[in-house]
Amino acid sequence: MGNRAGGRRTGPKCIAIVGPFSSGKTTLLEAILARTGAIPRQNPISSGNTVSDYSPEARAHAMSVEATFATTDFMGESLTLADCPGSIEFAFEAEPVLAACDLAVVVAEADEKKIPALQLIMRRLDELGVPRILFLNKVDKTEAGVRETLKMLQSTSRTPLLLRQIPLRKDGVVVGSIDLALERAYVYREYAESQIAEIPNDEKAREMEARFSMLETLADHDDALMEQLLEEIEPPKDAIFDDLSADLRSGAVTPVLIGSAEKGNGVLRLLKAIRHDAPDVETTRKRLNAPNGGQTVVQVMKTIHTAHGGKLSVSRILSGSVADGAELFMPGGASAKVSGIYRMFGKDQIKQASADVGETVALGKLDNVRTGQTLTATKGGMQPLVTFELPEPVxxxxxxxxxxxxxxxxxxxxxxxxxxxxxxxxxxxxxxxxxxxxxxxxxxxxxxxxxxxxxxxxxxxxxPPAVPYRETIRKATQQRGRHKKQSGGHGQFGDVVLDIKPLPRGTGFEFTDTITGGVVPKTYIPSVEAGVRDFLRSGPLGFPIVDIAVNLADGSYHTVDSSDMAFQMAAKLAMKEGLAACSPVLLEPIMKVEIFTPSDATARITGIVPQRRGQILGYDARPGWPGWDVIEATMPQAEIGNLIIELRSATAGVASYRAAFDHMAELTGRLADEAMNAGGKAA
CATH class of the missing domain: 3.30.70.870 (Elongation Factor G (Translational Gtpase), domain 3)
Structure with a gap:
């Protein structure tokens, strides 16, 4: 394959900022906005005054809890940045954003504990086919070598992590970076553009080694470059930059840039890489198999209900344009009219008359439009370009x-x-x-x-929600129930004899009758069944009764005083008195559970399960997930309520599980007493 010219592209871009919790995503966004002049200065997270994380909940918990957007301009190009939460609990916020963005900036650091969380993010980017740059943050706070760090991080990425910069150190302290493509040193200055410098003599050997490693990786996709390296010919810089752009856009490599978002270091180089190397909306449209040909196609990334402005649908214009007042069609053909178009900047919206292809804007008052939908200006609408599998609630x-x-x-x-x-x-x-x-x-x-x-x-x-306890019986009995009441005029009379017996677990309820000779007229037999069913809604222990058979065996009636209501009451009396002799017992739901965990935490998880009255059925490698296991177990539903808290605590916040009902099992002793005293609430 020959050299692939990448070229430089302009036009509005949409960039998602993703990464593990507390890796510095919001700080990086703040640094970018300061560097591009969108804000006068970079505010630290502790100030409570950042453009992103503006909600009271985000500031109260010092964490991103939703995707937030800010649009700025860099070198004449419009750039919308979406700051996505890092916690797995809010991970779904990134899904519709990633689907329509051009590039993801993955913020990571040299922290082994965050490897599983980073693996989840990188895997999802692979699945969606989203190109990405990895920004290795906090390089000034780690003693680990950058290449050793990359070896550690490589386990999270299917594509090669391509180091584009190495740290410039002085007396063991990171004071800048060396750009391997430009062969130029940059000395950091806090909250300011780095100062260009010559590569120190004692760093040249390290730079040459790292640069050759970068070129070798690029040569895997460029035959001409491979020949130049073999013949020890210095490749032209323009060709190197073309390869860097082409390999990023195709997803062949993940370029790695370094810096410190907290001090604004490395931000300008990142911005230039985004501007020159990131795909544009045309590439994103092709990735999504979106139609072209000039028709308007809009992908909804986020829904926001504002206090005073109503509903906003943050959307990417994939093709065409949208004007205020335009009619857009949803899947199925229903339509909505745009009422306001806004450029997003954190909690603020700046109104504009229209939005062109590539722009990311908020469209006002599309009442029936939902996150993830694809809208068009063509009647009839179209099916969504992407579908999302919602994660299992835990x-x-x-x-x-x-x-x-x-x-x-x-x-x-x-x-x-x-x-x-x-x-x-x-x-x-x-x-x-x-x-x-x-x-x-x-x-x-x-x-x-x-x-x-x-x-x-x-x-x-x-x-905690109520646990759906049930009760059943262990013994059989026969019980008569007679309801007789006389109070002037017609009285009330119903008389039944019921055979009550237990059924195998999971059978449910059966009602039969063996009436002969009309001792209970056929017209009243449904009333007897109705009375029995009504009683089964709450048995002697206070819970619905299951796995029980009731047979109407005998009874009597009065030609004047008998009625449907009288036979219902007689049936309830028979059930109430009979069940006390049937040894009622409490049943609790047992769930089949699959727990997904990094392999190095499997031993801890297998210790947690029996502590929650669970039984481990086995565990194995998680298919398609290197370094992960899946543990199968059964566990009472009452023990699952806060299971996720303990699982995440044992796995640096990344474990998850799914559970489905398996069977009911008897519950006796102290736990049964607690369940009955709690009225069915989780123990």
């Missing part, structure tokens, strides 16, 4: 307003929050009459509750 709260009058308001607010964050799920639990909110960790749901109380002013109570 934590749940039962939420209810402290004041009954807020029931409807809470429901509306929760629907809006779920629209902003599709990874939240809501369901109504009929057995316990609870609204159950599920998500991806304790912090994820805590932030949601804080938004309910802060943004929507709805005080709520959140607690």
């Amino acid at each position: 934590f749940a709260f039962s939420v209810h307003p402290k004041e009954r009058k807020d029931d409807v308001r809470m429901s509306t607010a929760l629907q809006r929050l779920a629209e902003e964050d599709p990874s939240l799920s809501l369901r109504h639990q009929q057995d316990s009459s609870e609204t159950v909110l599920s998500g991806h960790g304790e912090m994820h749901l805590r932030v949601t509750v804080e938004r309910l109380e802060g943004k929507y002013q709805i005080p709520v109570e959140a607690r």
Whole structure:
């Protein structure tokens, strides 16, 4: 394959900033905005005044809890940067952003503990086919050599990590960088552009070695460069830059730049790499198989409900253009009219008349539009360019307003929050009459509750959801139930004899009758069954009864006083008195659990499972995930409620699990007493 000219491209770009928790993503965004003149100075996270992480929840917890956007200009080119959360609990925020962005800047550091989290991010970028640059942050705070660090980080990446810079040290302290492509040294200056310098003599051998390693990697995709290296011919710098651009855009390599976002070091070189090497919207459109030909195609990346401006749909214009008042069509053909187009800058929006191809803007009041949808200006709409598999919820709260009058308001607010964050799920639990909110960790749901109380002013109570305990019986019995009442006029009379017996686990409920001679008229037999079923909703232990058979064996009736209601009451009396003699026992749901963990934490996880009354069925390497295991176990649902907290604590925040109902099992002794006393709430 010959040399591939990359060229320099201009036009609005969209760049996602991703990386493990606390790697410095928000700080890097702040440094970029300061360097491009979008803000007068770089604010530290501790100031509570950064452009990103502007929500009260983000500032209260000192962490990103949602994707935030800021558009700036660099060397005449519009650049929208999306700061994506690093915590696995908020990871889904990045999904719709990554789908429509041109490039991801992965912020990482020389911290072995963050390798599993980085692996999750890099794997997802591979799956989506998103080109990326790795920004090795905090180089001034580590004693590890940069090439040793890259060897450690390489385990997270399927593509080669291509070192483009090496640190410039003085007395063991990083004071700048050496650019391997330019063969030029840069001396860092805090919050200012680095000063160009000659490469020190004592660094030249190290620079030459690192540069040759970079060129060797590039030569894997360029035959001409390979020949030049073999013949010891110095390749032209323009050709090297063309190869760097082409290999980045094709996803053949992941270039690595170094710096310190906290001090604004290395930011200008990163910006220039983005400007010259990052793909543009045309490449992104091809990656998504989006139609071209001039038609308008819009990809929705984020939904925001503002306090006063209504709903905003942050969107990338993949082709065509959008004007204020334009009609856009959703999948299926429904349409919505744009009411306001805004350039995003953190919590602020700057109104503009239209948006052209490549721009990332917020479109106002597209009421029925959802995150991830693809919109067009063509009637009939089109199917989404990308589909997202929502991660399995691993934590749940039962939420209810402290004041009954807020029931409807809470429901509306929760629907809006779920629209902003599709990874939240809501369901109504009929057995316990609870609204159950599920998500991806304790912090994820805590932030949601804080938004309910802060943004929507709805005080709520959140607690573990009820465990769906059941009860059954161990013995059989026969019981008569007679309901007789006389109080002037027609009385009430119903008389039944019920055979009650246990059924095998998982069978459910069976009702039969063996009435002969019409001792209970056929018209009343359904009433007997209705009475039995009504009683089964709450047995002697306080929970629904399962795995039981009831047969109507005998009874009597009165031609005047018998009625449907009388036979229902007689059936309930027979069940109430009969079940006490059937040795009722509590059943708890047992779940089949798959736990996904880095292999070095497997031993810790296998120790956690039995502590939660779980039984390990086995474990094996996780298919397609080098360095990860999957552990299979069964575990009572009551023990799973806060399992994720312990799993994440044991795995630097990256373990996850999925669970499905497996069977019901008897629960006796102290735990059964606690469950009954708690009225079904999780122990």
